[in-house]
Amino acid sequence: MSQFERRALVASPTAPAQAAAAELADAADWVDPADADVVIALGGDGFLLQTLHTMLDRRRPVPVFGMNLGTVGFLMNEWRRHGLVDRLERAKAFKVTPLLVTVTGIDGRIHQMPAINEVSVLRETRQTAKIEVMVNDRVVLPELACDGILAATPAGSTAYNLSAHGPILPLGSNLLALTPISPFRPRRWRGAILPDKARIQWRVLDPDKRPVSAVADQHEIRDVAQVDIAMDRARELTLLFDPEHALDDRITMEQFIS
Structure with missing residues (x-):
């Protein structure tokens, strides 16, 4: 059978x-x-x-x-x-x-959603987004001025991540791609490759003046204050x-x- x-x-x-x-x-x-x-x-x-x-x-x-x-x-x-x-x-x-994405809005509401390909944050207006980047509770970029930033799984690394000049990750590599979208400051930072056990946090700086949306695959949350990302192995x-x-x-x- x-x-x-x-x-x-x-x-x-x-x-x-x-x-x-x-x-x-x-x-x-x-x-x-x-x-x-x-x-x-x-x-x-x-x-x-x-x-x-x-x-x-x-x-x-x-x-x-x-x-x-x-x-x-x-x-x-x-x-x-x-x-x-x-x-x-x-x-x-x-x-x-998939990734488990926890989004905190500027209104304090918390949303959880999965991402199979990638999760990104993107500026909502003409104002450049300013984002603090943390990995495993450590601030690795105090202020990233950009159009946005994304985290991609190996399965999603050839999608939006690749078009943003991020690296292609082989399946089974146990890695995540952290890729900026049109970065302005720091100019020379082009992203990072992280072990998939890493915990990633993006904190939006001045979210009222520089509003940012979060997108996990095809699901969007607008006006976010913080995004926490981890693998959902369950x-x-x-x-x-x-x-x-x-x-x-x-x-x-x-x-x-x-």
Whole structure:
């Protein structure tokens, strides 16, 4: 018997993903995602992130196998209608550990949210943001003047982090990337690579005059005073990839793309 006997199918609302879902409608006896052993996600990277976030709310997260019907599809497998059962049996599993982000607003309210790719803080107005950066309760940058700053996991290091000139982190490296966004002062600071057991804290300086928002993947909180970040090892997720298109290989090869 297959380890993925009960399969669920979810699709982005885009026309290509819906058309692909219609093609697969009769390919299996699909079950509700809550009852599945594996979830097949049709769409792009953004939809896959949404699907993974739904897994975080489950007592028993199940693996997700994505097929690309979006644009980039870095976290996805190639879309093919046939041979799905065989692909699932041969798939290579990758564990993804999300970040737990605790945001304190200037009104004192506290919000907690997960981030699978990255968490960032960004200036809300034309005023440059000024942020104190702490690592493991130690102030490492008393004042970073910038458009923002982000912390990325290895799975997310090729996304926003890469576009902000941050480093690509191999899967399994147990590292986090701390990357400034358009830094003004100190001019020569280009970021840091930290062990993923590090506790990161960003404190917004003068948040009334220089308001800042916090974004964890696709969830935004505005007018923040402080952001605390740590790995959430209690909620590990699993992505499945075709052996010939494994995520670790993609991340390695991304370093050689000009």
